[in-house]
Amino acid sequence: MARPATADDARDAIQVVRDAITACAADHRNDPATLERWLANKQPKNFERWIANPDNFCVVEEVDGKLRGVGVLRRDGELLLFYVAPGHWRRGLGRDIHAALETRAIEWGLPKLHLESTFAARRFYESMGYRPDGHARPLFGVLSVYPYAKRLRLLSAASKKPD
Numbered sequence: 001m002a003r004p005a006t007a008d009d010a011r012d013a014i015q016v017v018r019d020a021i022t023a024c025a026a027d028h029r030n031d032p033a034t035l036e037r038w039l040a041n042k043q044p045k046n047f048e049r050w051i052a053n054p055d056n057f058c059v060v061e062e063v064d065g066k067l068r069g070v071g072v073l074r075r076d077g078e079l080l081l082f083y084v085a086p087g088h089w090r091r092g093l094g095r096d097i098h099a100a101l102e103t104r105a106i107e108w109g110l111p112k113l114h115l116e117s118t119f120a121a122r123r124f125y126e127s128m129g130y131r132p133d134g135h136a137r138p139l140f141g142v143l144s145v146y147p148y149a150k151r152l153r154l155l156s157a158a159s160k161k162p163d
């Protein structure tokens, strides 16, 4: 079950992010410069700032007491960060984390979610109901990212979470 992240999660959450990125060889193609740029801002101090930012909703998921997945939603509907630790893929963690972020987006009254997917994650987002939303663009060097969006059902005003 995903839960809201706290500042104490920063170190472990960033380790999950860094390990997952490093394992995405299909995306960074073992190009050292691309990997270095991709990892550059994935630091515990930055994660603490992302959590503290009231425009973000950050969740983590643990397996047997160890943090294994992380997701960050920004109030404009963009999924900023979404990673599951290598060795824990295809066990439903991504689905759980996504459900927590989508629930919050609906509570915020957002009409849609959007993101830029890695190549590796496209099938996951498609199975979460996203559709391609523009052209791929290069990032950090040899990496390509693919825009996706998902329309959300609207809640009545009374059910929305206050700011």
Ligand SMILES: CC(C)(COP(=O)(O)OP(=O)(O)OC[C@H]1O[C@@H](n2cnc3c(N)ncnc32)[C@H](O)[C@@H]1OP(=O)(O)O)[C@@H](O)C(=O)NCCC(=O)NCCS
Pocket (backbone or CB within 6 Å): 020, 021, 024, 082, 083, 084, 085, 088, 089, 090, 091, 092, 093, 094, 095, 096, 116, 117, 118, 120, 121, 123, 124, 125, 127, 128
């Ligand atoms: C992409 C990622 C977040 C998915 O998380 P996950 O926990 O492995 O996904 P889930 O187990 O919840 O998968 C849910 C569904 O998505 C689909 N799916 C997930 N990974 C898939 C894959 N590699 N190929 C095809 N379908 C996939 C399946 O339909 C799956 O359901 P099923 O296992 O019952 O068939 C995770 O694999 C990951 O972190 N990958 C590397 C880093 C990355 O690219 N992150 C995204 C940055 S934008």
